Amino acid sequence: MTDQKNDRSEMNDKSEEELKETGELTDTGAARRSFLGKLGKGGAALAVFGMGAETAMQTMFNRSTLSSAVAAGIEGFSVPGKVDGFIYLNDRPINGELPPHLLHDEVTPFPNMFIRNNGVPPAKDGIDPSQWTLTVSGEAANREVTYSIDDLKNKFENVEMQIWIECGGNGRAAFEPSPRGNQWDLGAIGCPTWTGVRLRDVLEDVGYDKDKAVYIGYKAGDAHLSGRDDLDAISRGCPMRKAVEDETLIVWAMNGEDIPEQHGYPLRLITPGFPGSASGKWLQGILIRDREHDGAKMTGQSYRVPAYPVEAGADVPEEDMVVLEEMPVKSLITSPQTGVRVSQGDGLKVEGKAWDGWGDVEELHVSIDHGQTWQKADLQRPVNKFAWQLWEANIEFPTTGFYQVWAVATNSKGERQPMVLPGWNPRGYGNNKAHHIDVHVEA
Amino acid sequence: MKSKRVLLLPAILGLLWVAPATAGDHVEAAEEYETDPETSLIKAPGFETVKNNCTVCHSARLFTGRGYTRKVWLEQIRWMQDSQGLWEFPPEMEEEILDYLETYYPPR
Incomplete structure (x- = not known):
C-alpha cells in the first residue's frame, strides 16, 4: 500500500473549502492557494483515512526508525572518520547517508556528510596536490588552458560559501514500484562550507563563444567500476546559465581543510541547487560544450525525469526524458530524533533545516494533526544563497498520546512540499515529500 | 447494490487470502537457503x-x-x-x- 494509491482513492469529495476552513495555513493567499492546489485531494484523503497506511509506510522507509536495518550495515565496512550511525548503502561503489537527527549541525562536518560515489575515487595518498591540474577546453572555448590549484588560488578571487549538496535520488526508497539505484531514505544531504573560486571567473579567463556555449561538462579522476580506462564513472555538468552564477564554484577546501578523499580531494565543482552529481568530484577538466553535455550519466535515464507526469511503473521513452535541474523545495526535522518521549507540560522545541534548488525558502510550517492545522515556524535567512536555512518551532500538545510532527517548507515561487509522495518517475528522483517525527506525549 | 456486493465479496476474500500467501511464499523461497x-x-x-x-x-x-x-x-x-x-x-x-x-x- 502506498500513498500514491491513496491518491487514486475515492475519497476525493473532501473539498478544498473544508480544508481551508480547518487550515490555519499561511498568511498569504497566494501561497495558501498554491499549497492547497498541490496538496489537494490526496492530502484530504490522507487526512481522512490514509494515516494508517502512511504510518506504516513511514516505518518501512524511515530507516532511521528501523534499528535492525541500521545495525545490519555492511559487515566489516566503514569509511574512517564517519559518525557512528552513518548508514552504508553500498561498499563498491561507496554510498552512504545519515539519519535526520545526525544532520543537526548548522555546518555539516565531515563525519556527517553523505557519500555518493559512482566509481572508485583516486587514493588521497597517491595525489600530489601541487601536480594536480584542471584543463578547460571544449567546442565553445577560445583556447585550452591548464591551471594548477595554486594558479586558481592566485589568479582569481577566493570565495568561501556554505552550500548544500543533495543527491538527486534522495528519498528514492519511498517510490513504488522501486526505481533502480541506491535506495536513499532521507539523509543524502549536507551543507558544509566550501572555499574556492567562481567557475565564471575561470571561464572568462579562458574565453569562450557566448553564442555557441550551451553547457559545461566535467571530467573527473575517479575510475570506472569495471576498471576500464576508456569509460568515465560519471561526467555530468550544467547549462551555461547555471555555470555563470555567483555561487557556482571550483573548490579545494571543505570546512576550511583539504577536501576529504571521498568528497573530491583535491578539487571539485560545486553546482548549487542541482542534483549532487552536477558537483563533480576529483575535478580534472571542464568542457565548454556547444550542446547539452553527453558524458557518462547525462544521457539515457540517468538523472533525467519525464517531461510530463507519468503513471507509477510507466515505461517512458528516452526521448521524453529531460535532465533534472533545480531540486525541489525540501526540509528535515533534525531535532529531536523520531520516537522522542516528552512530558505534556514541557511542550517540544522542534528544529530543522530547509533548502530549495532555486535558493530561497520563504516559509516553514509544522503540523501536529496530519496537516489539518499549521503553525508557522521561525525560519532563518540563509548565511548565503544556497546555504540551508535553520528553523525552529515550539510546540504545545493539547493532550497526552501519540503525535506526529510534520514540517513543510515553501519556496520563493510559492511551491510547497507535498505530504504525499510526489510523482513517480523511472529512476526515482526529486522526492521532496514532507518529513515527520513520532512523538510520545506523556503526563 | 446487490451486484456490487457480489463483486466485493470475492475481492475482499482475495485480498485476505492471496496477499499473505504471496508474501509467505516469497519469504519461504528466500529462507530455504x-x-x-x-x-x-x-x-x-x-x-x-x-x-x-x-x-x-x-x-x-x-x-x-x-x-x-x-x-x-x-x-x-x-x-x-x-x-x-x-x-x-x-x-x-x-x-x-x-x-x-x-x-x-x-x-x-
Missing part, C-alpha cells in the same frame, strides 16, 4: 553464476536492496552491456542469472 556472508546474496541455484558475473565490478548491494521484474533485470543487464563494460553472456547463462534474480529478488 543461507545467505552468502561475503556478498549477502541468497545461496540458491544460480548463486555462483550471479556472484561470478555480477559482483566483479560492484557489490551485490547495488542490486539486492530491492527487487525487480525479469524485464527490468534484463534491462539492467543490457544497459551494463551497452555502456558499462559488462561482457556478453551465453544464452543459457543469461537465463540462469535471470531465473535466479526473478525468483529471489522479485518486486517487493
